[in-house]
Amino acid sequence: DQPTPITVAYGDGIGPEIMSAVLEVLEKAGARLAIETIEVGEALWRRGITSGIEPSAWESLRRTKVFLKAPITTPRGGGMKSLNVTIRKALGLFANVRPCPTYAPFIQTAHPGMDVVVIRENEEDLYGGIEHRQTEDVVQCLKLISRPGTERLVRYAFAYAERHGRHKVTCLVKDNIMKLTDGLFRQVFEEVAREYPNLETETLIVDIGTARLAARPEDFDVVVTPNLYGDIVSDVVAEVAGSVGLGASANVGAEVAMFEAIHGSAPEIAGRGIANPSGLLLAAVLMLVHVGQGDVAERVHNAWLATIEDGIHTADVYHPERSRAKVSTEGFAAAVI
Amino acid sequence: DQPTPITVAYGDGIGPEIMSAVLEVLEKAGARLAIETIEVGEALWRRGITSGIEPSAWESLRRTKVFLKAPITTPRGGGMKSLNVTIRKALGLFANVRPCPTYAPFIQTAHPGMDVVVIRENEEDLYGGIEHRQTEDVVQCLKLISRPGTERLVRYAFAYAERHGRHKVTCLVKDNIMKLTDGLFRQVFEEVAREYPNLETETLIVDIGTARLAARPEDFDVVVTPNLYGDIVSDVVAEVAGSVGLGASANVGAEVAMFEAIHGSAPEIAGRGIANPSGLLLAAVLMLVHVGQGDVAERVHNAWLATIEDGIHTADVYHPERSRAKVSTEGFAAAVI
Ligand SMILES: CC(C)[C@H](C(=O)O)[C@@H](O)C(=O)O
Ligand SMILES: CC(C)[C@H](C(=O)O)[C@@H](O)C(=O)O
Numbered sequence: 001d002q003p004t005p006i007t008v009a010y011g012d013g014i015g016p017e018i019m020s021a022v023l024e025v026l027e028k029a030g031a032r033l034a035i036e037t038i039e040v041g042e043a044l045w046r047r048g049i050t051s052g053i054e055p056s057a058w059e060s061l062r063r064t065k066v067f068l069k070a071p072i073t074t075p076r077g078g079g080m081k082s083l084n085v086t087i088r089k090a091l092g093l094f095a096n097v098r099p100c101p102t103y104a105p106f107i108q109t110a111h112p113g114m115d116v117v118v119i120r121e122n123e124e125d126l127y128g129g130i131e132h133r134q135t136e137d138v139v140q141c142l143k144l145i146s147r148p149g150t151e152r153l154v155r156y157a158f159a160y161a162e163r164h165g166r167h168k169v170t171c172l173v174k175d176n177i178m179k180l181t182d183g184l185f186r187q188v189f190e191e192v193a194r195e196y197p198n199l200e201t202e203t204l205i206v207d208i209g210t211a212r213l214a215a216r217p218e219d220f221d222v223v224v225t226p227n228l229y230g231d232i233v234s235d236v237v238a239e240v241a242g243s244v245g246l247g248a249s250a251n252v253g254a255e256v257a258m259f260e261a262i263h264g265s266a267p268e269i270a271g272r273g274i275a276n277p278s279g280l281l282l283a284a285v286l287m288l289v290h291v292g293q294g295d296v297a298e299r300v301h302n303a304w305l306a307t308i309e310d311g312i313h314t315a316d317v318y319h320p321e322r323s324r325a326k327v328s329t330e331g332f333a334a335a336v337i
Numbered sequence: 338d339q340p341t342p343i344t345v346a347y348g349d350g351i352g353p354e355i356m357s358a359v360l361e362v363l364e365k366a367g368a369r370l371a372i373e374t375i376e377v378g379e380a381l382w383r384r385g386i387t388s389g390i391e392p393s394a395w396e397s398l399r400r401t402k403v404f405l406k407a408p409i410t411t412p413r414g415g416g417m418k419s420l421n422v423t424i425r426k427a428l429g430l431f432a433n434v435r436p437c438p439t440y441a442p443f444i445q446t447a448h449p450g451m452d453v454v455v456i457r458e459n460e461e462d463l464y465g466g467i468e469h470r471q472t473e474d475v476v477q478c479l480k481l482i483s484r485p486g487t488e489r490l491v492r493y494a495f496a497y498a499e500r501h502g503r504h505k506v507t508c509l510v511k512d513n514i515m516k517l518t519d520g521l522f523r524q525v526f527e528e529v530a531r532e533y534p535n536l537e538t539e540t541l542i543v544d545i546g547t548a549r550l551a552a553r554p555e556d557f558d559v560v561v562t563p564n565l566y567g568d569i570v571s572d573v574v575a576e577v578a579g580s581v582g583l584g585a586s587a588n589v590g591a592e593v594a595m596f597e598a599i600h601g602s603a604p605e606i607a608g609r610g611i612a613n614p615s616g617l618l619l620a621a622v623l624m625l626v627h628v629g630q631g632d633v634a635e636r637v638h639n640a641w642l643a644t645i646e647d648g649i650h651t652a653d654v655y656h657p658e659r660s661r662a663k664v665s666t667e668g669f670a671a672a673v674i
Contacts, residue, residue, distance in 0.1 A: 074513065079516075082513060082514055085514065110447050126480060126511075126514065126515060127514055129514060129515070129516070131515060131516065131517035131518055132517070133517060136484075137483055137484035137485060138481065138482075138483045138484075139481075139482050139483075139517040139518045139520075139521050140479055140480060140481050140482075140517075140518065141479075141480040141482075141515050141517065141518040142477055142478075142479065142480070143463060143477060143478040143479070143480060144475065144476075144477050145475075145476050145477075145478075146474055146475045146476075147473075147474035147475075148474060174463075174565070174568075176411065176419060177419055177422065177463065177464055177466060178463060178466070178468060178478050179416075179418075179466070179468065180468040180469070180470060180476040180477075180478065181468055181476045181477065181478045183476075184476050205601075206569055207568045207569050207571075207572040208572055208576075208581065208601075210547070210569050210572065210573055211569075211572035211573045211575065211576035211577075211581055212576065214551035214573045214576060214577055215576040215577055228511070229569075231511075231544045232543055232544050232547050232548075232566075232569060234544075235544040235545055235547065235548035236547055236548045236551045236573070238548065239545075239548035239549065239551060239552040240548075240551055240552055244545065244548055264542075264545075
């Protein structure tokens, strides 16, 4: 078998530590990957490349079409737009898929029966970063919803639900306030829903919907929602399922797919070797499935599960009854290997 | 003592049932109130008054300056803006205060130790409902943050925290994406925070902040945040504390104050006599304190607590171990009385 070319970015903060750990696991698991490393984020900016991403990086991404990305930091104060958003938009990654399974009883959760996948729109909404200062004291930001953007996302969500044997798709919007924008999102959802009579569908206002997801996540299955709500809701669901530190995501476009942890670069603990590489490792598992190396994906996933089941963990997911050994980032990777 | 003039609206859906129950309790508790009833919402719209609120209603509100409001419904399809938002803005109710205590062990919660108050901005953000359709397929909504609006709210939150002996104020924003708008909110928060060196302060990104509120609400005290995040977060916190059905809120302005439940008009159960009047009753307790009838407030609050402690409840807050009698809306009010 030819190795699959992929692009990798080590990122900022805890990024380099967890990426090293993950790549070591992938290698030992026999993943057939030809890795091209690119630099993005603050590290690059510090070296004077203020765009935060080099032309050669885009070339690599367009060539490999698969991106495993560690968390990155957008330098503050430079007036720079979020690099994460720039990358998602430049690569046309319209769907952000965030499966939040539980690992009970090995990872603590009050909701062992939950199994929610959040599919969030990834290019529109308030994330355009179109802001302006009208007067010294008045600032505005533009929220955008388009029919093509919404339709692509909603169709992806329904196809995902069908492909994964899911039974319900819930749409979260605030269309009692934003009648045109969230109203359009809801309308498109209801139109596409009609093409899937075998799937149960519902629309909830995002306030009560998020509250129910927090308190009774067992009642939900696939959730589809605009960008900003999806940002909040996916963190809530991941945390309630166990920890945002375990959250993995696939950013899916027509051509390119990007895989990343849902957590940030956590600069406050960077360089201490204590970060949890699990979110990025589970993102790598999604990536291996995507590139057709399901055998390796399964091996890595099972090894990760076995490690957790053995009570071996980084400091962030301590379990009062099941913890056997608190280890470092590297120690955790070694245990998985 | 002269009775305090207040304005009351019975609202839509379950509104009339729960308002009757609440007013009966207040009367029996000896509240000294001179009630002026106004009509707002769908009921009025059905009678051809399409503004949803009559000039005489505004006059009453400007006169009494105290408003006890049941949930109302904005008619769909009429292209009408949210009546709730219209009222909040017309009356200048800039702060929406939502205390979310627990009533453990009598109301089920996984977090008996939590005691969070959410103070949400109530006039700005995306709630202006300034939307437009650029093309058939592209719609936009404007988010507004102003320094005076933010400063008034944040100052209110800090003064509230001090007055109520709270120790920490947390600000939730998404200023890594919305650098100007949420950035201004954060900046004002940090400026005002400097005037309160005795209070602990922190700013969290709203995604992880909401996730932590859902999973570890014990770590929070007073939360201050823009309108839309506050809408979502207050439902999450109320639900995790027990039920959104118990949530009460004070909408505070320079002149007028409005008291309401945080839940909606629940048209799907309207007229069946099963709705929980607790949210509105606890809002009335906040109102009684506001108008200087703290003695009556305490009496009502204690009677409500005693009812819950006796295991008497409406269907929505069933407790597997402590339930003794499931009663109707009227039955619940009778038990409180
Ligand atoms: C870092 C930030 C731009 C990002 C987002 O808001 O989308 C993150 O919170 C996420 O959820 O991936
Ligand atoms: C009914 C709706 C306009 C309102 C809001 O979004 O503010 C409600 O959800 C609330 O929280 O009071």
